[in-house]
Amino acid sequence: MRFIEEYRKPEIQKRIYKEIQRKSSLLKKNVNLMEVCGTHTMVIGRYGIRKLMPENINLISGPGCPVCVSPENFIDTAIEISKKKDVMITTFGDMMKVPGSFSSLEKEKAIRGNIFVVYSPLDALKIAEENLEKNIIFLSIGFETTAPLIAQTIKIAKEKKIKNFFILCGNKLIPPAMINLLEEKDTNIDGFICPGHVSVIIGTSPYIEITERFNIPCVISGFEPFDIILSIYILLSNLIEEKYEVINEYKRTVKEEGNLKAKKIIEEVFDIVDSEWRGIGIIKNSGLKLKKEFENFDAEKRYEVNIKKYSKNKRNCICGEILKGKKTPFDCSLFEKICNPENPIGPCMVSSEGTCSAYYKYEKK
């Protein structure tokens, strides 16, 4: 793609970086900019962007990794269901190592063998069509980026009258989580780098409420290193001029109105409900649940399992504080020594996009 190659030219990046330095000297105080999305955290780590920043600009990592915020009881429920007769569990690969209260999917797979990684919910549906004597459960996690795909898969299953396909629904919504962070008294966020691929679906309007209510600028950013440094530059310019608006840096992919077809199908298939985020707790109206007419596909309706409703946090793991941007992995006494990618204690270390895992790989002191 020629135009992307063009963006990657080092001169351009150097120029923006110089401008960031110049702008930073005009700031009246230190600023905390939060990258909400885990994929941004990875890019920032891989390209050393955090370390490149002038001293008064602090990049903090937010709650935008769907794996990291899936609560223990989601894993516990999946494991309980996997013990039922004739069940096959299908999941995105990242979920395999996530610790539940007692075990992980990976450990349970070693015992019963009926847990499989798929690339797409459509692959899970295909497995259902090919294994009619089994019930196939898809562990449905992800934000607005993923929800429409799952909704579409459910609709296809309904059209094809497939009766052995179910989802365990743990899908979550990003804007309510951002608002939740800002409502907490002791969070200190001066600007948001908003998740590009969530925004592909939801467009720019959900962030307008945030900018207006909290006087904080939001930039929707792409995933190339230049996208991120350009977004930082835009945030700084807005902070200096005290302009609190939503800017779309990722116009090549994100339309102002979002993806209307995808938004419509989310509304068609799901209701909005309160939802538990690991380490954070219940956030109002931040989750999705299958609508009544699709509840035949709800694994929790098909298999009633008795799991403690709310998870309790793992001792000493400060993922919750990290997901809120209040602390960094360096503040955790377990980081590196006890908790590492081989032996993850908390979810921020499990997922490759988790803040602790990104820090372990790229930000070691």
Next chain:
Amino acid sequence: MCLAIPMKVEKVEKDFAYVSIGNVKRKVNISFVENVKKGDYLIVHAGFAIEKLDKKKAIETLKILKEIK
């Protein structure tokens, strides 16, 4: 996990497109994107195209980048 990558369309067949990047080839559902044609770039996430890459807008951003002194 919201990783989605631009892949080039090689062939369109009803609700699906055959796309590629480097040596990786996939068949993806295109029901969320209109007017998909050979040569387009689709943003692909977990077996679905979630949007088409807009070349004109990409060039616009490039202009902004160049204007920063």
